[in-house]
Amino acid sequence: MSQKITINNKVLIVEDGLTILQAARANNIYIPTLCEDPRLEPYGGCRLCIVWVEGMPRPATSCTTPVTDGMVVKTHTEYIEKLRKTIIEFMLSDHPNDCMMCQKTGDCRLQDLAYKYDANYTKFVGVRRNYPIVDDNPFIHFEPNKCVLCGKCTNICQNLVKTGTIEMTKRGFYSKPDTAFSKPRTPENCQFCGQCISVCPVGALSERPSLGKGRRHEMKLVRTTCTYCGTGCNFYLNVKDEKVVKVTSDYDAVVNKGNLCIKGRFGYEFIHHPDRIKTPLIREGDGYREASWDEALTLVSTKFTELIEKYGNDSVGAFSSSRCSNEENFLIGKFARTVMGTNNVDNCARV
Amino acid sequence: MICVSVCMGTGGISAGGDKVFHNFEAELLKHDIEATVNKGCSVHQVGCRGLCAKDVLVDVIANGVKSTYEHIKPDMVMKIVEEHLIKGAPIKEWLVKEDYHNFNAKQMKVVLEDCGVVDPEDIESYIERGGYQAVKKVLTTMTPLDTVETIKRSGLRGRGGGGFPTGLKWEFAVKNHADQKYIICNADEGDPGAFMDRSVIEGNPHSVLEGMIIGAYAIGATKGYVYIRAEYPLAVERLRIAIKAAKEKGFLGKNILGRGVDLEIKVKLGAGAFVCGEETALIASIEGKRGTPKSRPPFPAQKGLFGKPTVINNVETLANVPQIIKRGADWFASIGTEKSKGTKVFAITGKIKNSGLIEVPMGISLKEIIYDIGGGMEDELAFKAVQTGGPSGGCIPASMIDLKVDYESLAAAGSIMGSGGLVVMNEGDCMVNIAKFFLEFTQLESCGKCTPCRIGTKRLFEILTRITEGKGRKGDIEFLIDVCNDVKATSLCGLGMTAPNPILSTIKYFRREYEAHINEKRCPAKVCNALLTFTIDKEACTGCTMCAKTCPASAIEGDKKKPHTIISDKCIKCGSCFDVCKFKAVNKE
Ligand SMILES: Cc1cc2nc3c(=O)[nH]c(=O)nc-3n(C[C@H](O)[C@H](O)[C@H](O)COP(=O)(O)O)c2cc1C
Ligand code: SF4
Ligand code: SF4
Ligand code: SF4
Numbered sequence: 001m002s003q004k005i006t007i008n009n010k011v012l013i014v015e016d017g018l019t020i021l022q023a024a025r026a027n028n029i030y031i032p033t034l035c036e037d038p039r040l041e042p043y044g045g046c047r048l049c050i051v052w053v054e055g056m057p058r059p060a061t062s063c064t065t066p067v068t069d070g071m072v073v074k075t076h077t078e079y080i081e082k083l084r085k086t087i088i089e090f091m092l093s094d095h096p097n098d099c100m101m102c103q104k105t106g107d108c109r110l111q112d113l114a115y116k117y118d119a120n121y122t123k124f125v126g127v128r129r130n131y132p133i134v135d136d137n138p139f140i141h142f143e144p145n146k147c148v149l150c151g152k153c154t155n156i157c158q159n160l161v162k163t164g165t166i167e168m169t170k171r172g173f174y175s176k177p178d179t180a181f182s183k184p185r186t187p188e189n190c191q192f193c194g195q196c197i198s199v200c201p202v203g204a205l206s207e208r209p210s211l212g213k214g215r216r217h218e219m220k221l222v223r224t225t226c227t228y229c230g231t232g233c234n235f236y237l238n239v240k241d242e243k244v245v246k247v248t249s250d251y252d253a254v255v256n257k258g259n260l261c262i263k264g265r266f267g268y269e270f271i272h273h274p275d276r277i278k279t280p281l282i283r284e285g286d287g288y289r290e291a292s293w294d295e296a297l298t299l300v301s302t303k304f305t306e307l308i309e310k311y312g313n314d315s316v317g318a319f320s321s322s323r324c325s326n327e328e329n330f331l332i333g334k335f336a337r338t339v340m341g342t343n344n345v346d347n348c349a350r351v
Numbered sequence: 352m353i354c355v356s357v358c359m360g361t362g363g364i365s366a367g368g369d370k371v372f373h374n375f376e377a378e379l380l381k382h383d384i385e386a387t388v389n390k391g392c393s394v395h396q397v398g399c400r401g402l403c404a405k406d407v408l409v410d411v412i413a414n415g416v417k418s419t420y421e422h423i424k425p426d427m428v429m430k431i432v433e434e435h436l437i438k439g440a441p442i443k444e445w446l447v448k449e450d451y452h453n454f455n456a457k458q459m460k461v462v463l464e465d466c467g468v469v470d471p472e473d474i475e476s477y478i479e480r481g482g483y484q485a486v487k488k489v490l491t492t493m494t495p496l497d498t499v500e501t502i503k504r505s506g507l508r509g510r511g512g513g514g515f516p517t518g519l520k521w522e523f524a525v526k527n528h529a530d531q532k533y534i535i536c537n538a539d540e541g542d543p544g545a546f547m548d549r550s551v552i553e554g555n556p557h558s559v560l561e562g563m564i565i566g567a568y569a570i571g572a573t574k575g576y577v578y579i580r581a582e583y584p585l586a587v588e589r590l591r592i593a594i595k596a597a598k599e600k601g602f603l604g605k606n607i608l609g610r611g612v613d614l615e616i617k618v619k620l621g622a623g624a625f626v627c628g629e630e631t632a633l634i635a636s637i638e639g640k641r642g643t644p645k646s647r648p649p650f651p652a653q654k655g656l657f658g659k660p661t662v663i664n665n666v667e668t669l670a671n672v673p674q675i676i677k678r679g680a681d682w683f684a685s686i687g688t689e690k691s692k693g694t695k696v697f698a699i700t701g702k703i704k705n706s707g708l709i710e711v712p713m714g715i716s717l718k719e720i721i722y723d724i725g726g727g728m729e730d731e732l733a734f735k736a737v738q739t740g741g742p743s744g745g746c747i748p749a750s751m752i753d754l755k756v757d758y759e760s761l762a763a764a765g766s767i768m769g770s771g772g773l774v775v776m777n778e779g780d781c782m783v784n785i786a787k788f789f790l791e792f793t794q795l796e797s798c799g800k801c802t803p804c805r806i807g808t809k810r811l812f813e814i815l816t817r818i819t820e821g822k823g824r825k826g827d828i829e830f831l832i833d834v835c836n837d838v839k840a841t842s843l844c845g846l847g848m849t850a851p852n853p854i855l856s857t858i859k860y861f862r863r864e865y866e867a868h869i870n871e872k873r874c875p876a877k878v879c880n881a882l883l884t885f886t887i888d889k890e891a892c893t894g895c896t897m898c899a900k901t902c903p904a905s906a907i908e909g910d911k912k913k914p915h916t917i918i919s920d921k922c923i924k925c926g927s928c929f930d931v932c933k934f935k936a937v938n939k940e
Contacts, residue, residue, distance in 0.1 A: 043800075044646035059840055061646060087802050087803060093806060094806050126809060149799060149800070167641060168643070
């Protein structure tokens with residue numbers, strides 16, 4: 001069944017079971033959010049996605065309100081926009097506002113919203129949280145005072161990664177996402193998948209290895225496929241001055257919807273590592289010597305032909321890498337069967 | 352037959368109840384009078400501190416006539432025995448006065464009917480008073496739908512604050528089919544100063560269990576929880592005893608009364624967060640998660656505990672249920688007003704003579720509660736306002752004293768019924784300070800999930816603090832109203848939605864007081880120290896040096912036995928001198 005609803009005077013036919021926010025998005029109607037993530041259950045915490053629904057006594061959060069037939073919604077009335085502005089101004093009243101020094105500048109949801117809503121930094125003046133920066137592990141850098149309590153990091157860690165490393169702690173104004181007993185993140189309690197960083201809309205969580213290595217506007221984004229395992233997650237290499245300095249999620253990726261593990265997100269150091277093998281190596285005496293691809297492949301093909309002639313097709317085999325793409329693995333299998341004439345095909349993936 | 356009852360509850364004993372009791376025994380023995388002497392008066396156990404103000408209370412039943420004495424001291428016992436018990440003439444001047452009778456006359460006990468009458472730790476005494484008859488009636492003569500219908504017709508509304516029609520809530524849960532349903536009793540009572548639910552559970556736990564069993568039968572729940580504050584150890588203990596006894600008697604557990612109905616009830620202790628009284632937070636807490644509210648829909652009746660249809664009701668709501676079943680929906684609906692039926696239990700406190708626990712029919716006026724039941728103001732300071740609904744409620748001014756106490760009238764006045772806190776204030780209370788007090792509570796108890804409540808209530812508290820410190824600015828009142836309305840409109844749960852009520856209602860009715868603080872830097876009630884000047888009255892000062900010793904700023908000078916003076920430049924306006932002076936020589940203006 002589908003529902004007929006009206007958003008901003010436009011009549012829309014939408015799928016059953018959608019929230020107002022989902023229906024609006026599907027019809028290219030923008031509603032600001034901070035705590036929403038399509039992979040997670042609606043949270044309803046930031047309150048920015050409020051809309052006016054006819055017949056309801058107060059603004060409703062579009063992320064949690066399901067559409068019902070005949071619903072009439074307004075997403076940008078003067079009143080709703082005023083309330084959103086107040087919410088943003090509340091956030092700014094408890095935020096360091098040091099955008100000039102912040103790693104997240106140019107890629108920060110709060111910064112964008114403050115700009116868009118012409119928010120006043122000093123409308124509300126009062127105490128601010130004064131938590132120390134948490135820099136107790138090699139991957140995850142946490143500046144609690146920048147946190148807007150959207151709950152996405154804890155939510156994704158609990159409900160998607162299912163590691164449960166972090167949860168909201170404390171109460172009220174001083175609430176903060178934290179590990180149990182504020183213990184450092186270690187391999188015992190954390191996967192270091194960085195999923196928490198990837199969802200943080202502000203500069204509270206950031207990639208430790210990328211600190212100080214450039215910000216969003218300086219990056220060239222190169223979409224690529226992870227080379228570690230056969231899942232083939234997609235992501236963006238963030239390239240600055242011809243160097244990969246960070247990996248960010250590709251939320252549109254069909255395979256992984258922006259999710260990554262520690263290897264995909266942090267395991268890119270090998271790219272510029274001095275020990276990285278960049279050419280084929282040919283064994284000579286006790287060691288190896290660098291060679292061109294042409295030379296190496298010619299050597300392999302000559303030797304294989306000799307072996308097949310002498311001992312038959314099954315004396316050879318092909319062994320491919322789990323760090324190849326599915327297509328490459330398929331090709332090597334095909335090559336072995338049709339060209340080399342053997343079924344001896346294997347792969348190092350043992351997961 | 353002569354019967355003497357001496358009030359020996361906590362209040363009675365502290366007023367000398369046990370001495371009075373012993374003297375009665377001794378005197379009766381001396382005069383060789385055959386009489387029974389009881390410890391403990393029924394009235395006391397309902398937790399009526401109003402009556403305990405008149406302790407030691409002694410009931411004497413002689414020749415079938417009951418007389419009640421107030422303020423009885425041990426040395427008064429001899430005279431009572433001689434004049435009343437022997438000569439048959441009650442001592443008129445010691446008898447309770449009209450106010451005592453008013454205290455009871457205007458009350459109506461439905462929920463508290465058996466509190467203090469039954470022994471809360473003995474199921475037999477509850478059964479003797481007709482206990483569990485309602486469960487029997489429901490299980491043997493009514494279908495679940497009949498039960499829901501009866502509660503619907505009675506007009507019972509939730510006593511936990513929201514006032515949602517209970518029958519309707521049950522009906523939603525009935526309509527949602529599931530392999531498992533739950534019933535939860537909300538005994539998290541976190542409002543500062545509230546002790547209604549605690550008193551009901553301590554006084555008559557079986558009435559709450561009986562309500563739960565009936566509710567569970569009506570909606571088809573086979574598992575129940577009582578979520579109760581860990582700070583209520585006595586209530587928890589009595590509840591556990593009651594559950595065990597009810598199970599042994601076959602009112603709980605498998606195949607209740609042989610009717611093929613099952614219900615298992617567990618007790619779950621709260622960890623002291625006010626917000627866990629909110630139903631979705633409470634459910635999360637039972638599930639072992641952090642107790643934070645969730646957006647509704649889905650409502651608990653659709654997707655509640657562990658994702659299953661769940662009915663959650665307040666203690667007092669549930670305790671009303673057996674009475675409705677026993678006496679009928681029409682009886683219940685005949686009490687109260689058109690839209691608010693039945694009675695309400697209140698904890699009245701503040702600047703009133705008889706503070707304590709009362710139960711009144713809905714629709715009674717504030718005046719009757721404060722003057723007839725409460726006995727009026729405790730001292731010469733005039734009545735100023737009454738705060739209902741705890742931190743979520745508002746202040747109603749003296750001019751509206753004839754207001755009826757029901758859900759609609761209180762809401763129209765900018766307050767709420769709430770769970771039943773009623774704080775009476777007099778001319779000595781500063782309304783800005785009262786608003787600040789409540790905001791201090793709410794901003795601390797905010798769960799932190801949503802922005803307007805987490806940061807907004809903090810900012811509101813800060814603005815109020817500023818005003819009480821004499822740092823109010825022009826435009827602050829409008830600013831407060833604006834921010835209050837935004838917080839109300841955008842907060843996720845009831846806590847944030849209602850937190851601004853104390854501010855909005857005090858501005859509405861006591862705007863002049865805010866203006867005095869902001870424009871004239873003056874606190875008319877003389878409460879906000881920062882706005883007061885402290886001086887010492889030379890005539891009254893005896894030179895005892897107490898103030899000088901206490902002053903943390905060493906701002907007080909003067910020789911022993913000579914009048915002291917406060918050096919105004921050094922004074923930090925902490926008010927310590929005012930508090931310690933035994934001769935009322937310190938003035939604040
Ligand atoms: C912040 C907050 C605290 C609450 N605390 C309590 C409480 O202590 N006891 C209670 O019965 N209801 C409390 N409630 C109301 C519950 O959410 C719920 O409405 C109630 O338990 C439903 O029962 P009723 O319909 O019988 O009133 C609270 C609500 C809020 C928003
Ligand atoms: S890195 Fe992964 S496992 Fe560790 S806290 Fe973040 S989301 Fe959780
Ligand atoms: S750290 Fe980031 S993701 Fe986590 S709650 Fe704060 S703002 Fe949200
Ligand atoms: S209104 Fe306050 S208590 Fe309620 S969810 Fe929001 S932050 Fe938590």
